[in-house]
Amino acid sequence: MRIESVSENTCMVYFGDQIGAESAGLVKRATDRLRRDMSDLIVDLVPSYTSILVTWDLEQADRFAIVRRVRAAIDSEDDGSTGGDSARIVELPVYYDPEVGLDLEDVCEHAGLSRDEVVRIHSEQLYQVYAIGFAPGFAYLGSTDERIAIPRKSTPRLKVPTGSVGIAGTQTAIYPSCTPGGWQIIGRTPQKMVDWDSDSLALVQVGDQVRFRAISRDEFLELGGNLDEL
Incomplete structure (x- = not known):
């Protein structure tokens, strides 16, 4: 130390x-x-x-x-x-589909894997929360399996939809709000990542662990997910 x-x-x-x-x-x-x-x-x-x-x-x-x-x-x-x-494990539901996974097909092509394989690899990993930053509730999670690791986009988007799940290198993250960003988007969660009424604001904290659970379109909507672009 x-x-x-x-x-x-x-x-x-x-x-x-x-x-x-x-x-x-x-x-x-x-x-x-x-x-x-x-x-x-x-x-x-x-x-x-x-x-x-x-x-x-x-x-x-x-x-x-x-x-x-x-x-x-x-x-x-x-x-x-x-x-x-004793680390807290937080499970997050994710709808993996090109309808909301704006770069899912590009990730599949880069990895040389099918959509189902990419989803399985991403969702079977247990991720560590390494840092919170960039925006309130934006958690940097690692490490992503090398098979689906992919560089950031060469040109970042001006707006990434709230709840978007992305990959950048060997890290993955969820956009807690609509912000600019260059991560490769593979899905979206209906879970709110920021609670403005709590002391910590963020749903997850450094030291927590995160597991993603693949859900259907119907479940995504039932849980309050938004299919609008932004």
Whole structure:
């Protein structure tokens, strides 16, 4: 673990340089412990792939005191466990079809696989939430099976429909709102990814795991899905 100052009341806590399940687990556990043990000092926590941005109340503590408290909180109750078995698993229904999967056929062609094979490969994987960013509720999930990995679009769309499920490289994600984007869209979920009435806003958090479940057009509509382009 490495702690570096960013500003007079902000520091970055690093847990390595490799993106993966191990780093995600460390970030998740550290975030939970900081929220538990330092709620009196911390103003905001922003977990990412391998780090946490910590902002504290400058009137309550200086940089040296914060570093000591951060280390003590993160090291507390450290039994060496990975915590993977206790990770929350969120299942998301997805309608995989060119009707809403704007790039599904292109992904199939790039991978040299049938539509059913692409859907099966994408939906059978258990994904780790590595980071939340770009837009509220936009979760970066990894890792996508190499067989269906595909680069981002060379020209991003100006508007990607809400709920769109996309692939970029070996990551997959869901667009929580209608925004510009260059991910390859293979389906759409009726599940709302942002809850403005909750404290966390996002349906999933760093450290959670996500599994996709393929659904029919009828089920998509029954669950409140929207077939409109935007």
